[in-house]
Amino acid sequence: MQRTSQQRVLLLVKLYRHMLHEDFQNIVLPSAVKMLKRNPEIVLESVGILLNSVNLDLSKYAVEIISVALPQARHADEGRRVGALAIIRRVSQKSSNPDALEAMFNAVKSVIGDLFLIILLFWESLKEWNGKESCNEERME
Numbered sequence: 001m002q003r004t005s006q007q008r009v010l011l012l013v014k015l016y017r018h019m020l021h022e023d024f025q026n027i028v029l030p031s032a033v034k035m036l037k038r039n040p041e042i043v044l045e046s047v048g049i050l051l052n053s054v055n056l057d058l059s060k061y062a063v064e065i066i067s068v069a070l071p072q073a074r075h076a077d078e079g080r081r082v083g084a085l086a087i088i089r090r091v092s093q094k095s096s097n098p099d100a101l102e103a104m105f106n107a108v109k110s111v112i113g114d115l116f117l118i119i120l121l122f123w124e125s126l127k128e129w130n131g132k133e134s135c136n137e138e139r140m141e
Contacts, residue, residue, distance in 0.1 A: 009049060016053035024054060029061055036068040044072065044083030051090040058090075059097035062104050066091055070111045 019028070032050065035043040051058065051065070058065070065087065072084035092104055 013049065013053040016050055017055050019054050019056065021056055021060075024056055025061070029064070033064060033068050036072075040068075040072050040084075041077070041080060044069075044080060044087065048083060048086045048090060051087060051094065054094075057094065057096050059095040059100035062091050062095045062100045063107055066104050066107050070107060074111065 028050065032043070032047050036047060069084045069087040069091075072080045073088065075081055075084070088104075088108075092101065095101055095104070
């Protein structure tokens with residue numbers, strides 16, 4: 001049974017590599033987004049394989065895909081987090097438009113919210129503390 005599933009995936013990967021933007025936009029993307037909203041735990045891996053396999057610039061679709069995957073990146077289940085982050089990584093790697101990358105960053109920032117600021121402040125205070133520690137060590141020597 002497992003071998004059959006792997007064979008199907010390989011066949012689909014070959015099909016995905018020849019997909020056109022029109023087919024992706026009109027057929028595949030709406031279905032993928034719909035399924036990610038309804039049953040993300042079932043389709044995260046499949047959507048990741050799809051996005052990894054297509055030879056398309058995903059800039060046009062980046063915000064739509066990321067906005068559906070981001071809530072899963074904060075899920076309690078590690079499998080969902082890993083799957084969602086893989087999707088986000090693949091979309092960002094396959095996007096060449098700087099405006100799309102900025103929009104993705106803003107989408108991530110809006111979901112993360114204040115957590116980003118907290119991490120940034122913690123990082124700055126840690127750098128400052130390490131600087132003070134190195135000064136204290138130099139005085140002792």
